[in-house]
Amino acid sequence: MTGGATHRLPHALWHAASERYRPAGRFAWHFARGKLRHDPAFATVLARGWIRPGSRVLDLGCGQGLLASLLLAVDGLAHAPHWPAHWAPPPQGCRVHGLELMPRDVERAQAALAGHELRARVDQGDIAQAAFGAADVVVLLDVLHYLPHAGQEAVLRRVHDCLAPGGQLVLRIGDHAAGLPFRLSQLVDRIIFRARGHADSSLYCRTADDWAGLLGRHGLEVLPGRVVSGSLFANTLMLARKPGGA
Numbered sequence: 001m002t003g004g005a006t007h008r009l010p011h012a013l014w015h016a017a018s019e020r021y022r023p024a025g026r027f028a029w030h031f032a033r034g035k036l037r038h039d040p041a042f043a044t045v046l047a048r049g050w051i052r053p054g055s056r057v058l059d060l061g062c063g064q065g066l067l068a069s070l071l072l073a074v075d076g077l078a079h080a081p082h083w084p085a086h087w088a089p090p091p092q093g094c095r096v097h098g099l100e101l102m103p104r105d106v107e108r109a110q111a112a113l114a115g116h117e118l119r120a121r122v123d124q125g126d127i128a129q130a131a132f133g134a135a136d137v138v139v140l141l142d143v144l145h146y147l148p149h150a151g152q153e154a155v156l157r158r159v160h161d162c163l164a165p166g167g168q169l170v171l172r173i174g175d176h177a178a179g180l181p182f183r184l185s186q187l188v189d190r191i192i193f194r195a196r197g198h199a200d201s202s203l204y205c206r207t208a209d210d211w212a213g214l215l216g217r218h219g220l221e222v223l224p225g226r227v228v229s230g231s232l233f234a235n236t237l238m239l240a241r242k243p244g245g246a
């Protein structure tokens with residue numbers, strides 16, 4: 001990873017967040033363990049304090065709700081030795097609302113989060129149409145490129161509208177300018193998308209700079225500190241902020 005230190009979740013946090021998926025079945029549990037262990041986005045977001053304590057988090061295209069599970073786990077492990085001293089303060093007390101298109105992912109999320117619905121809820125819905133509700137942080141991890149360009153703009157308009165002043169957008173997208181790594185990540189994306197049951201695996205990509213420009217045109221200021229995934233993939237994680245607030 002460039003643009004910052006490589007982050008991994010502390011073992012106890014990883015374990016607590018993935019164990020929650022046991023009632024959701026073997027696939028869900030293995031998937032949670034693998035993704036939470038190897039995808040640096042989760043640890044990066046926590047380490048950098050991109051989600052503040054007590055936030056209302058809207059996770060668009062949330063898959064099986066891994067971020068919601070992780071934020072529930074943070075509440076019980078927000079202290080030494082589980083919380084690294086050099087990380088930002090733990091985002092305790094967040095409430096997460098996830099929206100996900102695919103019913104099977106929603107079922108897995110709901111099985112994992114059962115009993116915690118007041119704090120962490122996942123609903124089935126198309127982010128191109130579903131109501132967003134008010135949020136302090138919107139998360140779009142590897143999702144927006146599935147929507148046609150006009151649909152991406154419409155979602156970003158509504159993201160801007162639903163964010164409180166000073167609210168933040170955490171966005172990860174593929175960088176069209178990254179050459180071979182980008183093409184490989186697109187191929188993997190398409191295979192996974194088909195395997196998940198989507199009928200159409202078209203992708204609507206842009207360069208990382210184009211994405212940043214698009215956010216700017218929708219009233220979201222991109223903050224310094226983009227994180228670029230390393231060796232094989234060309235994903236870029238960025239943080240943008242709606243002006244205003246404290």
Ligand SMILES: C[S@@+](CC[C@H](N)C(=O)[O-])C[C@H]1O[C@@H](n2cnc3c(N)ncnc32)[C@H](O)[C@@H]1O
Nearest residue numbers: 061062063100101102125126127141142143146
């Ligand atoms: C690559 S996965 C990422 C999942 C999750 N954000 C994560 O990082 O673990 C992309 C997800 O976006 C969902 N998705 C794609 N288009 C969507 C739409 N229009 N509305 C809701 N979810 C969508 C897919 O079903 C899939 O679960």
